[in-house]
Amino acid sequence: MSSMIRFVVGPDAQIVPDILGKLPGRGIWVSANRAALEKAASKNLFARSAKMPVKVPDDLVAEVEKQVTRRLVELISLARKGGGAVAGYEKVKSWLMNEEAEVLIQASDGSERGKSKLSTPHYGSFIGWLTADELGLAFGRQTVIHGALSSGGLTSRVVEEAQRLKEIREVATAGAVRKEKTAK
Structure with a gap:
């Protein structure tokens, strides 16, 4: 899955990038390209995938x-x-x-x-x-x-x-x- 980035929902319902793929929790996978990451962050796609309300940091793509x-x-x-x-x-x-x-x-x-x-x-x-x-x-x-x-x-x-x-x-x-x- 080298062309994907894994994210997890942290304990404070915040989306956290899991670059190494080792954090606990259900993974949310997004294509490893800027357009896909920006779209997932702006269109609330993380919440849909997590099936719960989540907070997406403003600087997620930069992080x-x-x-x-x-x-x-x-x-x-x-x-x-x-x-x-x-x-x-x-x-x-x-x-x-x-x-x-x-x-x-x-x-x-x-x-x-x-x-x-x-x-x-x-x-x-x-x-x-x-x-x-x-x-x-x-x-x-x-x-x-x-x-x-x-x-x-x-x-x-x-x-x-x-x-x-x-x-x-x-x-x-x-x-x-x-x-x-x-x-x-």
């Missing part, structure tokens, strides 16, 4: 985006700690040349000229909608523009979570997670 971003950053950080991720132009370039990288990660606010020098791995994925500050958190630095993930480990979970974040942030297709059959 979901924040939590999904935090989860993605944590997953990349875990991959880095396990030796499955590197940051920095030269390290990423080396991994791409040696075909160690399965996923290329580039900051959305990085220089287009610098980002164009690296291409998505053969049969790999691309993530390009985290900011340099968010990537910096994942790699234990202030900012990061280029990162890469090796195959295995947490990589598939990172790609799934990145896809959810892309849909919530409504990123243009140029920055989408894409599977490619040939390198650029």
